[in-house]
Amino acid sequence: MRPGPRRSLPWLAALAGLLTVLVIACCAGKFPLPPEQLLRALLARLGWADPVDATVDTVVWNIRLPRIAAGLAIGAVLGAAGAAYQNMFRNPLVSPDILGVSAGAGLGAAAAIFLALPLVAVQAMAFAGGLLAVVAVYLVARSVRRHDPVLVLVLAGVAVGTLLGAGISLLKILADPYTQLPSITFWLLGGLNAVTGGDLLAALPAMLLGLLPLALLRWRINLLSLGDEEAAALGVEVRRLRALLIAAATLGTAAAVSLAGIIGWVGLVVPHVARLVVGPEFSRLLPASLLTGAGFLVATDTLARTVAPMELPLGILTAIVGAPFFLVLLARGRGHR
Amino acid sequence: MNRRSFLSLLALATLCSRSSRSLAREGGVAARFGELPPAGRVSRVFAAGSPAAVLACVLAPGKLLGWPMRMDAAARALLPAPAADLPFLGRLSGRGSTVGTETLLSLRPDLVLDAGSVNPLHLSGAERVWQQTGLPYVLVDGRLEDHPAQLREVGRLIGAAGRGRELAGLAAHILDRVRAEASANRDEAPPRVYYARGRDGLETGLAGSINMEAIEFAGASNVAAEAGSGGLTQVSMEQILAWNPDVLLTQDAGFARRVRGDRLWRSVRAVRNGRIHVAPILPFGWLDGPPGVNRLVGLPWLLPRLYPHRYPGSDRGRLDRFTAETFERFYGKALPAALVAAAADGEAG
Numbered sequence: 001m002r003p004g005p006r007r008s009l010p011w012l013a014a015l016a017g018l019l020t021v022l023v024i025a026c027c028a029g030k031f032p033l034p035p036e037q038l039l040r041a042l043l044a045r046l047g048w049a050d051p052v053d054a055t056v057d058t059v060v061w062n063i064r065l066p067r068i069a070a071g072l073a074i075g076a077v078l079g080a081a082g083a084a085y086q087n088m089f090r091n092p093l094v095s096p097d098i099l100g101v102s103a104g105a106g107l108g109a110a111a112a113i114f115l116a117l118p119l120v121a122v123q124a125m126a127f128a129g130g131l132l133a134v135v136a137v138y139l140v141a142r143s144v145r146r147h148d149p150v151l152v153l154v155l156a157g158v159a160v161g162t163l164l165g166a167g168i169s170l171l172k173i174l175a176d177p178y179t180q181l182p183s184i185t186f187w188l189l190g191g192l193n194a195v196t197g198g199d200l201l202a203a204l205p206a207m208l209l210g211l212l213p214l215a216l217l218r219w220r221i222n223l224l225s226l227g228d229e230e231a232a233a234l235g236v237e238v239r240r241l242r243a244l245l246i247a248a249a250t251l252g253t254a255a256a257v258s259l260a261g262i263i264g265w266v267g268l269v270v271p272h273v274a275r276l277v278v279g280p281e282f283s284r285l286l287p288a289s290l291l292t293g294a295g296f297l298v299a300t301d302t303l304a305r306t307v308a309p310m311e312l313p314l315g316i317l318t319a320i321v322g323a324p325f326f327l328v329l330l331a332r333g334r335g336h337r
Numbered sequence: 338m339n340r341r342s343f344l345s346l347l348a349l350a351t352l353c354s355r356s357s358r359s360l361a362r363e364g365g366v367a368a369r370f371g372e373l374p375p376a377g378r379v380s381r382v383f384a385a386g387s388p389a390a391v392l393a394c395v396l397a398p399g400k401l402l403g404w405p406m407r408m409d410a411a412a413r414a415l416l417p418a419p420a421a422d423l424p425f426l427g428r429l430s431g432r433g434s435t436v437g438t439e440t441l442l443s444l445r446p447d448l449v450l451d452a453g454s455v456n457p458l459h460l461s462g463a464e465r466v467w468q469q470t471g472l473p474y475v476l477v478d479g480r481l482e483d484h485p486a487q488l489r490e491v492g493r494l495i496g497a498a499g500r501g502r503e504l505a506g507l508a509a510h511i512l513d514r515v516r517a518e519a520s521a522n523r524d525e526a527p528p529r530v531y532y533a534r535g536r537d538g539l540e541t542g543l544a545g546s547i548n549m550e551a552i553e554f555a556g557a558s559n560v561a562a563e564a565g566s567g568g569l570t571q572v573s574m575e576q577i578l579a580w581n582p583d584v585l586l587t588q589d590a591g592f593a594r595r596v597r598g599d600r601l602w603r604s605v606r607a608v609r610n611g612r613i614h615v616a617p618i619l620p621f622g623w624l625d626g627p628p629g630v631n632r633l634v635g636l637p638w639l640l641p642r643l644y645p646h647r648y649p650g651s652d653r654g655r656l657d658r659f660t661a662e663t664f665e666r667f668y669g670k671a672l673p674a675a676l677v678a679a680a681a682d683g684e685a686g
Contacts, residue, residue: 033440055442119465120461183432183458186433193434196468196469301342305439309437310427
C-alpha cells in the first residue's frame with residue numbers, strides 16, 4: 001500500500017517531533033552555551049566558521065553530541081526490539097529483556113566492576129553476558145518439547161533472569177560499598193553520562209546488525225502475530241524465523257545495554273505508544289517504534305542531565321516519565337486492540 | 338596474592354601502553370593523565386571523591402571547588418573558612434559518577450584530583466575523563482602509608498608545597514610513632530579488636546579492608562580477619578560472641594550507648610571490661626569514612642585506647658594533647674574538647 005497524503009501525516013509529525021527533541025537536546029546542558037556559540041562550535045569543526053574556545057568545542061563535540069547520538073541509537077534499538085518481541089510473543093507485556101539479556105549483561109558488568117577490570121572489559125563482559133544469557137534460555141527452551149514453545153521460552157527467560165539477578169545481588173553484597181557498589185548500582189539503572197563517541201562507534205555495528213533482519217523480514221514478522229500454526233500455513237518457517245528474530249533483537253539490545261547500562265521501560269512502553277498511533281501492523285509499527293524510541297530516550301536523557309543539580313540515572317527517569325505517560329495513553333486509547 | 342588482586346594485575350598488565358607509561362609512581366602519585374598546569378597557576382581543584390576532597394581541604398582549602406559528598410553543619414563548623422561554605426558537587430567515579438561531565442567542565446577546574454584504590458577500573462575511568470574533557474587528572478594511591486608522600490607531592494602539584502611539606506612531616510612522624518608502638522608489643526598478644534559499623538554494629542571490615550587500615554596499622558588484631566579478607570561484611574551477634582573481642586571500636590556514639598544497655602552485647606568481653614571506644618567523626622571520620630588523610634588524626638587517639646597499660650595518667654594526657662595539636666594543624670581549628678568527650682559519652686563509664 002502506498003502512503004497517501006493522509007497516511008504520511010503522522011510520519012511527518014513524528015519526524016518533526018524528533019527534530020524538535022534533537023534541537024532542544026543540543027541546546028540544553030549544564031555547561032552554559034548560548035545558541036549562537038553552539039552553532040559556531042558546530043560549524044567550526046566543519047571548517048565553516050572560526051575556531052571556538054577549546055572547552056566549548058569539547059563540550060559540544062566530545063560530550064553533548066556523542067551523548068545525543070548514543071541516546072538516538074539506543075532508543076531506536078530498544079524500541080524496535082520491543083516491537084519485534086511483542087509481536088512475536090503475541091503479548092503486550094513483553095519487553096526486550098524478557099529472555100534475560102539485561103540480567104545477563106548486568107551480571108557481566110557487575111562481575112567486571114567487582115573484579116575492578118578496565119571499563120572496556122566492563123562493556124565487553126556486559127555484551128557477552130547478555131548474549132550468553134539468551135543463548136542459555138534458548139537452548140533450555142528448545143530441549144523442552146511438550147509445551148507451547150513460546151510459553152516455554154518466556155518461562156525459561158524468567159527463570160534464568162531470576163538466577164542471574166541473584167548473582168547480581170550477591171556481587172552487590174560483596175562489593176566495596178564506597179567505590180564498587182555505586183558503580184554497579186548506577187550501571188543497573190542505566191545512564192549515558194559516561195558514553196563517549198568511541199564507545200558508540202564500537203557498539204553501532206552490532207546495533208545495526210540487530211536492526212537489519214527486523215527491517216528486512218518485517219512482513220513475515222507480521223504473520224507471526226497470527227499464531228504459529230497459521231503463520232506456518234502461510235508458508236513461514238516459524239522456528240527459524242523466531243530464532244533469527246531472537247538473535248537479532250538480542251544482538252541489538254546487548255549492544256545497547258553494554259553501552260548505557262540497563263534502561264527499563266523503553267522497550268515496553270514505546271511499542272505501545274507507536275501501536276496507538278500507527279496500528280499493530282509490523283511494517284508500520286517498526287519504523288514508528290524506532291522513531292518514538294529514539295525521541296523518547298533523547299528527551300529523557302536531556303531531562304536526566306538538566307533537571308537536577310546532580311546527574312540522574314536514566315532508568316529512574318524513563319520510569320518516572322514513561323509510566324504515567326503510558327497510563328494516560330492506556331486510559332484514553334480505548335479503541336485500539 | 339588472592340585471586341581478585343591477581344586478576345586485577347592481569348588486567349592492569351594488558352592496559353594500553355599510554356596508561357602504563359603514566360603509571361610510573363612519583364611519590365604518592367599513582368597516575369596522571371594530561372599536562373598539568375604549572376603549580377603556581379593551579380587555583381581550582383575538583384576533588385573526584387571524598388578522600389581527595391579531604392586531601393585538598395587540608396592542603397589548600399581555598400582551591401577546592403566543592404564537596405563530592407554531603408557535608409553537615411557540624412562538620413563544616415570544624416573546617417578552615419574557605420572550605421566550610423563550599424557547595425556539594427557530586428563525585429566523579431566512572432559509572433558511579435553523580436556529577437555530569439558538562440557540570441564538571443562548567444566549573445572550569447585546573448585539574449581533577451582523585452585519591453583511592455588504584456586498579457584498572459579506576460585508572461581507565463580516570464583516563465576516560467581526561468580523554469573526554471581534556472582536564473588533567475591526578476590519581477594518588479590512598480593507602481595509609483602513602484599519606485606523607487601523597488601530602489608532599491599533591492601539595493607541590495597544586496601550589497601548596499610548603500603546606501604539603503609541613504603536613505607530610507607531621508604525617509611521617511605520626512606513622513613512625515604508631516609503627517614503633519605496634520611493633521613494640523611483640524611479647525604480648527596484640528589486642529583483639531572488633532570494629533562495629535552500621536546502626537546495629539553488625540557490619541565490620543574483613544582483613545585488608547580499607548576500613549580497617551588504621552586499626553590494623555596500629556597493631557591491633559582484627560577479629561573479623563578470621564572470616565576472610567576483602568571489604569565490608571555483615572556478621573551475626575553469635576559470631577561476635579564467639580570472637581569475644583578485647584576491644585570494641587566504633588564511630589557511632591548512639592550505637593555505643595545502646596550496647597551498654599543490651600544484654601547480649603554486655604556479655605562481650607570488651608563491653609564487660611569497659612573497653613568500648615567511640616572515635617569522633619568530625620569533620621571527617623577518625624578511623625575511616627572516608628579512608629583519607631583524616632585517619633592520621635585518629636591514629637594517636639587510637640594508641641592509648643588499644644594499649645591502656647602503656648599510657649598511665651600523665652602519658653595518656655600528653656598523647657591526647659598531641660592528638661589535639663594534630664587536629665589543629667590539619668584543619669586550622671582548635672579541637673573542641675566536647676568533640677572527644679561527646680564521643681566518649683557513649684563509652685562505658
